[in-house]
Amino acid sequence: MKNGLSRLHWKPILGAFDAVASVLFPAPCRVCREPLTTASRVPVCAACLDSLRRIAPPVCGACGRPFPPVMAAAAALVCHGCLRRIYRFDLARSFAYYDEKMVRLLTLLKYEPAAPLAAWFAARLEEVVRAEPKLGEVDWIVPVPLDRTRSRERGYNQAELIARPLARRLNRPVSTDLLRRLHPRPPKLKLSRRERWETVRGAFEAPASARVDRSCILLVDDVLTSGATLDACARALRSAGAAAVFAVTVARVLPRWLPVVPGTTL
Ligand SMILES: [Zn+2]
Numbered sequence: 216m217k218n219g220l221s222r223l224h225w226k227p228i229l230g231a232f233d234a235v236a237s238v239l240f241p242a243p244c245r246v247c248r249e250p251l252t253t254a255s256r257v258p259v260c261a262a263c264l265d266s267l268r269r270i271a272p273p274v275c276g277a278c279g280r281p282f283p284p285v286m287a288a289a290a291a292l293v294c295h296g297c298l299r300r301i302y303r304f305d306l307a308r309s310f311a312y313y314d315e316k317m318v319r320l321l322t323l324l325k326y327e328p329a330a331p332l333a334a335w336f337a338a339r340l341e342e343v344v345r346a347e348p349k350l351g352e353v354d355w356i357v358p359v360p361l362d363r364t365r366s367r368e369r370g371y372n373q374a375e376l377i378a379r380p381l382a383r384r385l386n387r388p389v390s391t392d393l394l395r396r397l398h399p400r401p402p403k404l405k406l407s408r409r410e411r412w413e414t415v416r417g418a419f420e421a422p423a424s425a426r427v428d429r430s431c432i433l434l435v436d437d438v439l440t441s442g443a444t445l446d447a448c449a450r451a452l453r454s455a456g457a458a459a460v461f462a463v464t465v466a467r468v469l470p471r472w473l474p475v476v477p478g479t480t481l
Pocket residue numbers: 244245246247248249259260261262263264
């Protein structure tokens with residue numbers, strides 16, 4: 216009894232000690248290592264978050280591919296790929312460029328389920344959706360799934376970590392049953408454009424039990440590189456009867472025309 220009681224008493228004392236320790240010895244920003252000075256639970260400083268390069272118009276009206284600012288005067292812009300109808304998703308948008316800082320932030324989410332950071336990304340994606348209201352008029356929000364082995368190893372899916380708080384903000388339901396990944400991404404780190412398309416072809420399916428028919432779906436993922444993954448997801452959902460498939464990603468690969476800023480590009 217005595218031991219039980221003392222354990223109960225220790226818990227709040229240790230909690231208070233943690234709180235004091237975090238003030239006396241603040242954890243450094245996980246990107247730049249400067250001490251964190253705000254009470255935010257996001258493990259990254261405000262300066263690093265503010266320095267992420269947001270994607271702004273002009274962008275392709277369909278897939279969201281950014282165009283150089285000089286093209287802002289053009290009325291309706293559609294990229295080469297969308298003119299050739301290479302994607303089966305209807306509309307895609309992203310929050311910011313996949314530069315060096317963004318790579319580090321998204322890598323954090325791959326190795327630990329940093330929920331406050333995922334929630335911060337969800338708030339940014341809500342802004343992206345509000346700017347393109349069609350993206351929010353959906354029946355389901357679906358995180359791009361991991362294959363079962365990867366999912367078991369990691370214990371969570373970083374796309375789902377972002378999709379859940381986004382769904383709460385948009386007041387839409389999340390489903391992880393409408394789409395599954397059959398083949399894992401190959402372990403090779405850098406894939407050529409052709410390899411990206413080949414490795415995801417047929418990698419996703421909507422299970423027979425998935426009630427996708429005539430529904431509108433918003434896919435959520437961390438990065439859009441070639442668009443091949445989102446395209447493969449959209450194909451699976453479309454062949455199961457989805458009426459429309461939209462997508463939002465936190466980051467998007469850097470376009471070739473973007474000026475190089477020292478220390479911020481790959
Ligand atoms: Zn920082």
